[in-house]
Amino acid sequence: MWTSLERRPLVVDALAAAVAFLFFGALDLARTGPETLPVDALFALATAFRRRSPGLGLGIAWSGALVQLIILPSFINGNVLIAVVIFATSLAERPVVRRLGLVSSVVGGIIASVKLVLITGDFVPSNQEGAQLALSQVIYFVGVSGVVAAALSLFWLLGAVTRVRRAYVTERLERLESEQDLLRAQLRVAQQTERTRITREMHDAIGHSLAVIIAQSDGARYAVAKNPAAATDALGVINRSARSALDDVSQLLSVLQEAGDHQSSLGVADLEGLVSTMTSSGLDVTLRETGERLPLSTSNDLALYRVVQESLTNALKHGGSGTEVTIDLDWTTSAVSLASRTVETDGPGLVAPSGQRPDDGQESPTRVGYGVAGMTERVRLVGGTVRAGRRTDGVHGYEVLVTIPHPAGGTE
Template identity: 30%
Template sequence: MIRPISRAWLVVDIVGAVVGFAITTPLTFVMGAAGLSAWIPDGSAAVVAYVVVGLVLWGAAAIARLSPALALCVAWFGAVVQMGLGLPPAAYDLGILVVLFATAAWGTTRLLWIGGISALGGGLVGGAYFGVVWSGELLTDAASALRAALIAALLASVFVLVMVMSWGAGFLWRVILSGRATQVARAQAETMAAEEQERVRIARDMHDVVAHSLAVVIAQADGARYAAAAKPEIATEALGTIAQTARGALSDVRMLLTQLRHRQGDGPQPTLADLETLFAQVRHAGIEPRITVDPMPPGEPPAAIQLAVYRILQEALTNAIRHGDGAVDVHLAWLPDRVEIRVANTVAPGPAPVQLGQGGHGLIGMRERAQLVGGSLQAERRGAQFHVYGMLPIGHPA
């Protein structure tokens, strides 16, 4: 029954109803004073009748936005009182049009159709009543009855047209509001989807940077601990590698956090030229990758492809450091329309990488990297080896 509306709109509606009552009441006296004397001879009684009906109808208009259902009931009550007193159509009836607009614009679906029926039925009833009562003729013969019927039909047509137009205007406003709400919901959904994609991207980049760097640091730290007693110089070299790797990881993490905080651009990203640095870090971690590039890249591959190749190799080599036994084969084939990536390493005894799609942020991240550029990636264990195969299209995805 009561809709939640702001106090400002409630004040606007009340002030508008007061202004409407103040404007239509003098017009009502001017338009209806001549015909009222036949039913209410007392002039003071006529004034009271006009004022009461006007207050009821414009009171309904004042609460039309707050409670369209209650406003419709009050408007019907005012119309019945108006007909019961024999009052003619007057300017204060404009309040009924406001109520019909409100039922279509802000009412429930049921109230919407009740308002439409009220517009049609009220117009017919009002036209028939005022056509017969205010025809100025006594129904003494067939001619006077025909004249009254024609007047009633004409007035009913006018009333129905005006009321249905008011109700239709409210229905149109309802459609506009629904369209706006749909647009807002779609914009919110798009914003949430974009934010989710951004979080996934940041999480993927963070994992690629942190997981690889920590794998190298852990491998170097283990090696330095075992070699500290026998060969201090090896321990010193391992500590230098740890420091260098940690500084690089810290720089990458700061860049990612800056993007996340300030929504800046991607900034500098790894390219094929950085692969040698990646391989050097892997060698320092105790893994000797056997690298084959055949054929070589035909020109300068797109930056997105270079980034995807780097991140996929980074994660695959990180898995080799964590789960391998010290040997890994890397094969890159730069074909005219695609680049193929193959990484295979022997799995050391103990827990092995999980299958792609069954868990593990790194393997899922590799697949997302491939899918972002229109490619595909498979990662699985075959016997004692773990294989990663990726295909990335160069140019437009097939």
């Protein structure tokens, strides 16, 4: 029931005003008479508007106070409700209403002192005359004004403290909501980054091996009748590539299951094996190195290996068997530069531009590749630079130019 009332503040204010009128009206009726009931009604009505319109409530309370000052012989118990209205004015959003509430506290004290000291004389000793009476009136006038004004101002101050605290709590809640929104945004970015990382790792783990398997299976299919030994060698390469892909996928899935960061152990030391595999698949690969090979961090070492792997895989997929690939590694004390350049043949690659299979003419769905984008992202994450595109020296082919910094301190 109370929760239901909290959702209806107007009903709560009306009920509170009715209860206040009945309580203080009964007290004043018993002490003074029925003429006090209209003033009690005005004070109760003022409290009913204290939250919805504190300025209007203050105006109604002033009307009741002036009627009381002019008509009633003495103050009534319903004056307690004025303090409630003053408290509400200090909670108002409009600064002018808050200032009027504070001014009303001071002026109300003066008016109350006029009524109690100068008009009714309730606070002035009755056995004084002349100068002594005048002095007592001055003293009591100042004293009563100060006491009443201080009491009303105290309620206004309590309301001001409540308003400031509410504003502070609201600001804290808004700040917490902003921080939660930021955390949710960071979580979405982290999730997207994780999905991108998984996509890149799956591409690196499977794409290369599948390209080798396709090339070797095509060669084995045509060589099985004329050169069984070559077909057997091709099947061996297929077997090794498939096992390597299976191992990579198993390692990736196990790391993902443990919610860790996947870092492969592949690196520059494995380039010779990679070149050998791609050479057996039909590429003409030349690997050249200048400078002294230096140890790289784990992430930089893996990034360099993946760049070479992606370059050779793309050469096989788009250039096909017989494509010449030259890979130059230039080692310096601060970075390693890689230049991969292909000289493509006129024959079809594993992925024909028209979406046709090179061997049987059947259509295959067009797929968006992640290789170059993943390679570029991987290199930029380690602070390197990438430039990939068609060769600009007039040779029909593709080139990839990469620079990977050599971090101080050696391996990580």
